[in-house]
Amino acid sequence: MKLNTRDSYKKIMLIDDNEIFRMIFTNMLKNIPDSLIEVNTFENALDGLEYFEANKNNIDSLPDYLFVDINMPYMTGWQMMDELVNNNFDELQKKNIFILSSSMSSNDMDQLKKYPFIKSYINKPIDSESLHKLIREN
Amino acid sequence: MGQSNINQIYNDVISNQVNLTEGLLAVDIDGNILSKNSIAEYLLDIKSHPNRQNFITDFHFFQIDDNLKIKESVNPIIHYLKEGLELLELTIGLKLEKDNYRWLGFTSKWIEFNNTKLILIALFDSTKLMKNHVALAQKQEQLQLLVSSLNDIVFEISDEGNFLNFWTNNSNHLFFQPKDFLNKNIKELFPIHISDKALELIHKAISEQDIQSMEFKSPVPSHHNKWYQVLIKPIFQTKNKVALIISDITTKKELDETTQIRDNAFINAFHFSGIGSALTDINGYAIDCNQTLTEILGYSREDLQKMISFDYTHPDDVQLDVNLRQKLLKNEKISGTIEKRYWHRDGYYLWCSATISLIKDKYDEAVCYIVQIQDISEAKKNNEILNAQKNELENTKNALEVKVNQLEEFNQIIAHNLRGPISNIQMLINELTTSQKDNDQYLQLLKKSSQNLTDTLNELSRVLELQSSEKADLELCRFSDITQKILEQFGIEIQKKNAIITTHYDVQEIKYSKVYLESILYNLISNSLKYSTKPPIIHIETFLKENKIILKIIDNGIGIDLERYKDDLFKFKKIFHRGYDSNGIGLFLIRHQIESLGGSIDIESTPGEGTTFCITF
Numbered sequence: 001m002k003l004n005t006r007d008s009y010k011k012i013m014l015i016d017d018n019e020i021f022r023m024i025f026t027n028m029l030k031n032i033p034d035s036l037i038e039v040n041t042f043e044n045a046l047d048g049l050e051y052f053e054a055n056k057n058n059i060d061s062l063p064d065y066l067f068v069d070i071n072m073p074y075m076t077g078w079q080m081m082d083e084l085v086n087n088n089f090d091e092l093q094k095k096n097i098f099i100l101s102s103s104m105s106s107n108d109m110d111q112l113k114k115y116p117f118i119k120s121y122i123n124k125p126i127d128s129e130s131l132h133k134l135i136r137e138n
Numbered sequence: 139m140g141q142s143n144i145n146q147i148y149n150d151v152i153s154n155q156v157n158l159t160e161g162l163l164a165v166d167i168d169g170n171i172l173s174k175n176s177i178a179e180y181l182l183d184i185k186s187h188p189n190r191q192n193f194i195t196d197f198h199f200f201q202i203d204d205n206l207k208i209k210e211s212v213n214p215i216i217h218y219l220k221e222g223l224e225l226l227e228l229t230i231g232l233k234l235e236k237d238n239y240r241w242l243g244f245t246s247k248w249i250e251f252n253n254t255k256l257i258l259i260a261l262f263d264s265t266k267l268m269k270n271h272v273a274l275a276q277k278q279e280q281l282q283l284l285v286s287s288l289n290d291i292v293f294e295i296s297d298e299g300n301f302l303n304f305w306t307n308n309s310n311h312l313f314f315q316p317k318d319f320l321n322k323n324i325k326e327l328f329p330i331h332i333s334d335k336a337l338e339l340i341h342k343a344i345s346e347q348d349i350q351s352m353e354f355k356s357p358v359p360s361h362h363n364k365w366y367q368v369l370i371k372p373i374f375q376t377k378n379k380v381a382l383i384i385s386d387i388t389t390k391k392e393l394d395e396t397t398q399i400r401d402n403a404f405i406n407a408f409h410f411s412g413i414g415s416a417l418t419d420i421n422g423y424a425i426d427c428n429q430t431l432t433e434i435l436g437y438s439r440e441d442l443q444k445m446i447s448f449d450y451t452h453p454d455d456v457q458l459d460v461n462l463r464q465k466l467l468k469n470e471k472i473s474g475t476i477e478k479r480y481w482h483r484d485g486y487y488l489w490c491s492a493t494i495s496l497i498k499d500k501y502d503e504a505v506c507y508i509v510q511i512q513d514i515s516e517a518k519k520n521n522e523i524l525n526a527q528k529n530e531l532e533n534t535k536n537a538l539e540v541k542v543n544q545l546e547e548f549n550q551i552i553a554h555n556l557r558g559p560i561s562n563i564q565m566l567i568n569e570l571t572t573s574q575k576d577n578d579q580y581l582q583l584l585k586k587s588s589q590n591l592t593d594t595l596n597e598l599s600r601v602l603e604l605q606s607s608e609k610a611d612l613e614l615c616r617f618s619d620i621t622q623k624i625l626e627q628f629g630i631e632i633q634k635k636n637a638i639i640t641t642h643y644d645v646q647e648i649k650y651s652k653v654y655l656e657s658i659l660y661n662l663i664s665n666s667l668k669y670s671t672k673p674p675i676i677h678i679e680t681f682l683k684e685n686k687i688i689l690k691i692i693d694n695g696i697g698i699d700l701e702r703y704k705d706d707l708f709k710f711k712k713i714f715h716r717g718y719d720s721n722g723i724g725l726f727l728i729r730h731q732i733e734s735l736g737g738s739i740d741i742e743s744t745p746g747e748g749t750t751f752c753i754t755f
Binding site: 018020021023024027028031070071073074079101102103104105107108124125126127128 | 549550553554555557558559560561562564565566568569572573575576579580583586587590702711712713714715722
């Protein structure tokens with residue numbers, strides 16, 4: 001196995017309060033073939049936002065893929081999306097942002113329309129294969 | 139003629155008459171008084187006028203004309219006697235002083251004395267008679283005037299029923315021409331039913347010396363449809379005739395009939411009305427009432443006549459009744475309707491609609507009230523039932539709204555809090571089956587996930603129990619006791635944080651679930667103690683607002699940004715503050731407890747200054 005170019009180096013960030021999911025998610029990505037993957041996780045949106053704020057001027061620090069859960073303490077995923085808009089995290093919005101939630105309620109589906117920069121809404125559970133595919137194709 | 143002749147005449151003709159009451163005098167053809175007796179001297183007032191020697195030249199005579207006026211008369215001697223006529227009781231007047239007149243009955247006779255024609259005159263004083271005559275004539279004239287001013291016809295009729303005389307102002311009033319009824323009997327002129335009755339009353343009037351009356355309808359075609367009243371008056375000290383006064387009463391009769399019809403209409407409307415009706419005097423005593431009223435109120439007519447209306451009116455409604463009656467008395471309205479409660483004889487109040495109007499006489503004096511009463515207790519009751527049903531519906535609607543909200547919320551809980559762990563488990567199983575690596579770790583995670591799911595389910599079922607179980611047992615809870623108990627549980631915490639807790643209970647007790655109340659106070663006091671950076675000051679108070687018991691818990695803690703979090707505040711597993719040990723269950727749980735007993739919870743807060751929770755039970 002040989003490491004590919006810099007292009008195949010992918011930074012992935014997950015914001016989810018569920019510890020177990022964070023571990024599964026991280027494990028799933030470790031197993032992507034032919035890619036160098038760096039996974040960062042935060043257990044709530046506030047911590048994530050603090051990271052982005054701290055690295056606002058450092059484009060390289062931004063993840064290529066951002067997965068955000070909806071139902072979290074202190075701040076929901078949707079509220080975090082509002083923050084991205086309100087605090088002008090423009091560069092981040094150009095990245096691949098996904099909502100990742102177990103909710104299938106129409107309420108949440110409707111929210112999606114408010115944020116055109118979100119790539120898609122992914123329902124939990126996910127399997128490694130579709131996650132790998134997602135990363136490959138975006 | 140010489141003195142001897144005169145003396146002779148006197149002696150032979152006049153003085154021979156002994157005990158004369160008449161004045162006598164002898165006058166020759168030229169009027170010279172040849173001889174006279176003392177009575178004649180007196181009657182002719184010769185003593186006061188000694189120059190009265192000639193009957194023609196020395197006297198002025200007067201008479202009374204048809205209009206009872208006194209005017210100068212021609213001297214009877216000139217007028218009649220010179221022509222050789224004799225007079226019998228001609229009345230002439232002689233003027234005395236002061237406009238007094240002496241009236242003299244004047245009779246003359248021609249006599250031959252010594253071949254000379256003489257006039258022998260006899261005079262008697264008829265002043266008294268004349269006065270009577272004048273008075274009578276005047277009375278008659280007055281009577282004529284009176285009769286002419288009346289529309290009545292006055293008849294004089296004999297005890298046998300014969301018409302003797304009549305007076306009328308307008309002969310058109312008469313049924314018959316005078317010639318056709320005068321001296322005719324009533325039986326010949328009138329049908330038997332009128333004549334018999336009239337005769338009977340004529341006899342009665344005479345025997346009892348009292349006025350009798352009857353009415354009859356005209357029997358003759360010329361006076362069709364006319365009604366008459368007959369007054370039969372006895373004539374003083376007369377037994378064989380009476381006065382009969384006939385008046386046209388057609389108009390009055392028609393009026394009476396109209397009134398009678400109106401009265402009958404009113405009486406029928408009053409007595410046979412389906413509405414309870416009463417006539418009451420100004421003080422409120424019933425004068426009369428109908429059957430319906432006695433049925434509505436249970437009192438007999440006699441009962442109602444002994445009571446004033448306020449005696450059987452609900453005390454709270456008396457003023458209403460008084461106000462209406464005063465308005466009627468002041469002419470502010472003609473009638474008015476109020477809803478009031480009457481005290482039924484059987485001892486309960488019933489709601490009635492009472493319409494009261496005031497009857498006044500033509501002098502605008504209040505005479506009586508007409509009170510009309512309808513029992514509306516049934517309608518009132520139905521209305522109350524309707525209102526109760528409406529309230530019940532409203533409550534049901536509110537309860538349903540709460541339920542719908544709760545269902546939506548549970549949907550959210552399922553979406554986020556149950557699907558989460560389940561999807562974890564699915565993923566773990568999937569990973570375990572597809573990959574051989576990390577199996578131990580995955581199994582550990584699976585176990586943890588399962589535990590996680592169980593915990594969440596347990597928490598949820600606590601809340602679901604609140605929803606589905608029968609209402610919690612209610613008991614009398616003293617706010618002070620329960621607060622005290624909770625504060626003791628937080629004793630160490632309070633000491634550690636130097637918390638100050640004050641209480642004020644306007645409402646001491648509440649009938650409520652003790653477990654819920656403890657849970658409410660525990661969670662809110664716990665929050666106030668937990669979410670603070672400075673020594674907590676917590677004030678707990680109860681009071682009454684719009685008939686509802688309110689519990690307020692006010693703190694000086696860190697507060698919360700309501701604009702941002704209010705929607706989620708009382709929801710399942712919502713956590714808003716980093717760095718505090720929270721599970722997001724407390725507010726969710728107490729909200730469901732409060733709502734399950736029909737209350738509500740609200741919050742006011744300013745970040746950095748404090749929070750007030752307000753529970754309306």
